[in-house]
Amino acid sequence: MIKVENITKRFGDRVVLDDITATFERGKTNLIIGESGSGKTVLTKICIGLFEPDSGTVTFDDRPFSNTKEKFKKDIRKEMGVLFQGGALFDSMSVEENVMFPLNMFTDMSYEEKLERVNFCLNRVNLKGINDLATSELSGGMMKRVAIARAISNSPKYLFCDEPNSGLDPVTSELIDELISEITEEYNITTIINTHDINSVLKMGQTINFIHKGKLWWRGDNKSVMDTNNKELNDFLFSTELTKRLKTV
Amino acid sequence: MLKKLGDYVILMFQVFRRPDKSLIFRKRLLHEFYNLGFTSIGIVLILSVFVGAVATILVAYNTDNPLLPEKLIGFSARQMIVLEFSPTIISLILAGKLGSQIASELGTMRVTQQIDALKVMGVNPANYLIFPKIISCLLFIPVLIVFSIVIGILGGWLACVFTGVITPTNYVVGLRAWFEPYSLTFAMIKTVVFAYLITSISSFIGYEVKGGSVEVGKASTNAVVVSSIAIIFFDLILTQMLLT
Numbered sequence: 001m002i003k004v005e006n007i008t009k010r011f012g013d014r015v016v017l018d019d020i021t022a023t024f025e026r027g028k029t030n031l032i033i034g035e036s037g038s039g040k041t042v043l044t045k046i047c048i049g050l051f052e053p054d055s056g057t058v059t060f061d062d063r064p065f066s067n068t069k070e071k072f073k074k075d076i077r078k079e080m081g082v083l084f085q086g087g088a089l090f091d092s093m094s095v096e097e098n099v100m101f102p103l104n105m106f107t108d109m110s111y112e113e114k115l116e117r118v119n120f121c122l123n124r125v126n127l128k129g130i131n132d133l134a135t136s137e138l139s140g141g142m143m144k145r146v147a148i149a150r151a152i153s154n155s156p157k158y159l160f161c162d163e164p165n166s167g168l169d170p171v172t173s174e175l176i177d178e179l180i181s182e183i184t185e186e187y188n189i190t191t192i193i194n195t196h197d198i199n200s201v202l203k204m205g206q207t208i209n210f211i212h213k214g215k216l217w218w219r220g221d222n223k224s225v226m227d228t229n230n231k232e233l234n235d236f237l238f239s240t241e242l243t244k245r246l247k248t249v
Numbered sequence: 250m251l252k253k254l255g256d257y258v259i260l261m262f263q264v265f266r267r268p269d270k271s272l273i274f275r276k277r278l279l280h281e282f283y284n285l286g287f288t289s290i291g292i293v294l295i296l297s298v299f300v301g302a303v304a305t306i307l308v309a310y311n312t313d314n315p316l317l318p319e320k321l322i323g324f325s326a327r328q329m330i331v332l333e334f335s336p337t338i339i340s341l342i343l344a345g346k347l348g349s350q351i352a353s354e355l356g357t358m359r360v361t362q363q364i365d366a367l368k369v370m371g372v373n374p375a376n377y378l379i380f381p382k383i384i385s386c387l388l389f390i391p392v393l394i395v396f397s398i399v400i401g402i403l404g405g406w407l408a409c410v411f412t413g414v415i416t417p418t419n420y421v422v423g424l425r426a427w428f429e430p431y432s433l434t435f436a437m438i439k440t441v442v443f444a445y446l447i448t449s450i451s452s453f454i455g456y457e458v459k460g461g462s463v464e465v466g467k468a469s470t471n472a473v474v475v476s477s478i479a480i481i482f483f484d485l486i487l488t489q490m491l492l493t
Contacts, residue, residue, distance in 0.1 A: 048369045077371035088366040091357075102370055104273060160369075 001026050002047065002158060002190055007056035009042055016042050018214040020056070027188045029181055029204040033196055034211035035236055041162065043211065044194045048082055048160050049073050060158065078106050081151030081189075083161040083180075087143040089135040095122070095146050096131035102154035121149040125179060141172035145179070152183055159184065159191040165200060177203050198237055201225065210236070257453050263375035264383065264452075277381040285347055285382060285448075286389030290396065292346060293339055297397040300338065301404025304329050309414035319415045323405070323423020328432070330401040336436045337484050339397045340443035343390065344476040348451040351382060352472035355455030356465035364456070379452040383445065390444035391437055398436070435491050442487060446479045 002024040009017040016039045024030035034040040045051045047058055049065065058066040060076050082088075089098050099121055103114045122128060125145040130138075138146060144164060151159060161180060165173035177200050184191040193204065201208060205222035210233050212218075218230045225237065268274035305326040312321055355378060358364050367374040402424060409420045451472035458468045 050365055050369065074371045077369055080369055080371075082366065082369045084362045084366060086361055088362040090363055090366075091361075105269060105370065105372055 001061055002192065003057075003059045004043070004047065005057050005059075007043065007046060007053045007058070009039075009046065009051065009053050016214050017046075017053070017211075020211070020214075020216050022209050022216055022219070024190055024192050025207060026190045027185060028206040029184050029191045029193055030207045030209070031201060031205045032192065032194045032209050032211060033201055033236070035196065038211045039214045040194050040211045044160060044162055044192065047192060048080060049077065078154070079157040081154070081156035081159045083144070083147050083151050083159070083164055085162045085166055087135075087147040089138075089143060089147055089150070091135050093135070094131065095127075095133050095135065095138070098135065098146060099149045099153050101150065106154060117153060118149075121153045122146075124152070124183070125149045126175075141168055141175070144168065144172075144176055148176070148179060148183070152187070155187065157189060159189045161191065161193045161195075163195055163197075164193060165195070165197055170199070173197065173199065174203075180204065196236075201237065212236070256457065257449075260375055260379075260453050260456060261449065263373060264379045264449075266373060266376045266380075268376060268380065269372065273377075274381060277377070278385055281381045281385035282389055285350070285385055286393065289343060289346060289393060292342065293393045293397050294400050296339065296342060297335065297400040298404035298407070300334055301326070301330055301401030302408035304334060304401070305405035305408045305420070306412060306414055319419040320423035320426055322415050323420040324426045325423075326405045326420075327402060327424050327428075330405070331398055331432045331436050335394050335397040335401055336439040336443065337480065339394060340390070340440065340447065340480050341477055343393070344443075344447045344451075344480060345473050347386065347447055348472040348476045349469040351448060351451040352455035352458075353465055353469040355379075355452060356458035356468045359456065359458045360461055360465060375456065379448075379456065382452060383448045386444045386448040387441060390447075391440045394436065394440045398433075435487075438491060439484065439487050442483055443480050446483060447476045450476045450479055 003022075004024075005021050007017050007020040008015070020043060032040045032043060042051060046053050046066065053066050056066070057064060060079070063072075063076060065073060065076055090101065093101070096115075096118055099118045100114050103109055103117060107114070109117070118131070122130070125148050127142065127145055127149070130142070130146075135143065135146070148164075159180070164180060165176050168176065180191060180193065181204050183189065193200065195201065202222050202225070205225060208218075208220055208222065208225055209216055210218040210230075212232045218228065218233045220228065225233070228234065305322065308325045308329070309322045312325070355364070358378070364374045364378070367377060406417055406420055409415055409417045454468050454472040454475065455465075458464050
């Protein structure tokens with residue numbers, strides 16, 4: 001379980017996050033949603049340690065993470081898998097080397113054991129026989145799946161996904177969402193997904209945290225989101241003609 | 250300016266740490282030997298042979314006095330090549346090649362979140378990416394400069410053979426006249442300092458990139474400009490300190 005308590009973050013005079021408190025539960029897909037510029041990416045970056053909060057704390061299973069020494073953070077970071085928006089695959093490495101990277105850095109496994117694990121992870125994301133491909137040879141959807149394979153290769157306890165289906169076609173988006181949900185349940189991972197995709201919200205939102213103007217505006221799940229009267233949330237989620245119809249049905 | 254200097258020092262503290270895995274470090278080091286050092290051999294050799302030849306012809310042209318012994322041309326060409334041309338001019342050329350290469354590589358990794366990915370995995374990105382670059386250049390650039398000295402002197406000899414400014418024999422006699430081994434020590438000290446400046450400054454500029462492709466391009470140019478100015482500045486300081 002990941003807890004963020006009373007998180008405040010300013011950039012200059014602008015308050016980006018204002019006293020946010022939330023809990024992200026193990027074995028569930030926890031969504032952070034909000035408009036562009038609402039502060040959801042900053043909250044995710046604070047959770048993974050790329051930003052420090054001005055005040056407040058982040059704890060991973062009661063272990064403090066924010067504003068602690070790098071050596072304490074390092075132990076927790078080894079238990080994290082992160083799927084960046086663009087994949088962030090290392091372009092000087094092949095697919096196999098990318099997925100094997102966390103194993104090379106943090107385990108003493110033999111090459112054969114690591115290769116077995118790499119192939120298992122690639123199979124898990126429905127990619128076979130692409131070990132030797134360069135990252136430049138992959139499509140957007142394949143890149144995301146390789147990035148997921150890399151994120152889960154070292155059996156993480158916590159998985160962070162920053163807009164996992166941005167820039168993907170609806171079919172591939174659906175596939176990525178399903179994959180993340182399955183992996184979360186299968187390995188009992190605490191998964192935090194940063195998204196503004198309505199399909200992901202309805203499909204994966206076991207807990208939904210709506211950030212608006214830097215505040216935690218609404219909290220619920222994919223069932224209660226359909227019935228809420230929260231104006232700002234409805235304006236955000238059901239803004240298009242199609243989603244308005246969905247709401248009225 | 251002071252803030253940048255402080256950020257540079259902080260980055261160097263992160264760079265000079267014990268690598269997480271020595272086997273990975275050795276692999277990265279070998280990769281950088283090839284990537285930064287081996288691929289520079291061609292340009293260094295081509296430049297050295299021509300500049301060595303030009304230096305010899307220029308000295309011959311400017312010492313066209315029957316009272317001056319011909320061996321003075323070989324001696325002067327050697328001193329020019331060993332003391333200044335090879336360590337400084339070749340380092341400036343390498344600042345152009347390696348500086349832009351390092352800054353654009355790290356800058357692209359920064360804007361595509363590859364450096365963030367390393368950090369959130371628990372890897373020290375500065376140590377993982379920059380340390381092998383610095384060590385490989387500290388070890389390989391002196392080798393390149395030794396090549397450059399040898400090939401530059403050979404270029405001077407070829408100029409004597411093909412233009413006849415002096416006889417090759419007198420050129421060789423000049424090369425061997427009044428030789429002080431300290432000249433080579435001086436050249437190597439300068440080379441090591443310049444190698445560190447090129448790699449550390451270019452790495453810092455690339456590592457700190459914010460934005461997109463335009464900023465990566467600017468960082469690449471800045472890396473060359475700042476490294477070159479640093480080389481010239483430290484050339485003056487080291488020459489003053491070590492030769493007077």
